[in-house]
């Protein structure tokens with residue numbers, strides 16, 4: 105069944121990496137179209153196969169899939185033409201996020217909700233230095249690994265229109281997400297604050313030689329009865345993204361140990377980015 109959404113029916117996603125592809129699957133899973141924008145042709149091309157993979161594995165009954173359109177950044181206006189929501193999913197770097205959000209503010213019609221998927225930058229931080237046409241339609245919509253992990257954290261900033269929070273809570277739920285409203289500004293949202301501490305301590309223990317990553321994963325899985333350990337999960341996230349997030353916590357809080365970041369940098373210097381590069385803490389088939 106196609107979900108009726110009013111005159112604007114599609115969702116645009118800017119940045120089609122690990123998360124952007126998952127969001128494309130989710131937002132097109134009730135019959136509405138998605139428009140994907142990325143600076144790299146290879147990312148746009150690769151996204152079709154990944155989205156198809158999610159669709160063929162889907163257990164959704166009477167699924168009706170929306171169309172997937174791809175655009176380079178010069179096609180951003182076309183991508184926004186009938187969008188009710190645009191989500192930025194570009195790398196966790198403040199300058200890149202600011203540039204993209206400023207473009208979206210300039211190009212998107214006033215009623216379009218503009219969301220950031222940043223894991224550690226609040227909307228207030230990203231928008232801080234920007235002069236915007238309409239700041240009230242900006243909010244954070246932070247996803248995990250949908251469809252397997254459909255939790256989504258919705259957080260406004262000082263002037264976000266509360267009606268947009270309600271729309272996001274309702275429509276994300278209708279698209280298979282499990283949304284949570286983060287009620288006050290919080291760096292790292294709800295679960296990610298806990299996850300940041302787990303990652304940091306696991307990396308610190310491994311860097312001290314207390315135990316190897318696979319041993320830490322094994323004890324973690326065993327005690328918490330959870331399918332993945334922290335190193336397996338960091339590989340899924342991408343070690344460059346893990347480092348960028350940890351660096352942001354360190355910059356903001358100032359009292360965070362440097363060893364976890366140094367350990368990650370050593371891996372990244374030898375091209376180990378996690379699942380997406382075929383090697384992180386573990387090896388993967390690409």
Ligand SMILES: NC(=O)c1ccc[n+]([C@@H]2O[C@H](COP(=O)([O-])OP(=O)(O)OC[C@H]3O[C@@H](n4cnc5c(N)ncnc54)[C@H](O)[C@@H]3O)[C@@H](O)[C@H]2O)c1
Pocket residue numbers: 118119120121122123124141142143144147177192193194195196200204221222223224246247248249340341342345349
């Ligand atoms: N990886 C995760 O598990 C995860 C989970 C939750 C949230 N996030 C957040 O999602 C965001 C993206 O993370 P990711 O892991 O998907 O990153 P990624 O590196 O896998 O993908 C980023 C994509 O953005 C594209 N890009 C870069 N600059 C661009 C620009 N100016 N215009 C258009 N496209 C551009 C890149 O080509 C790439 O395809 C980050 O803010 C991250 O914190 C990631």
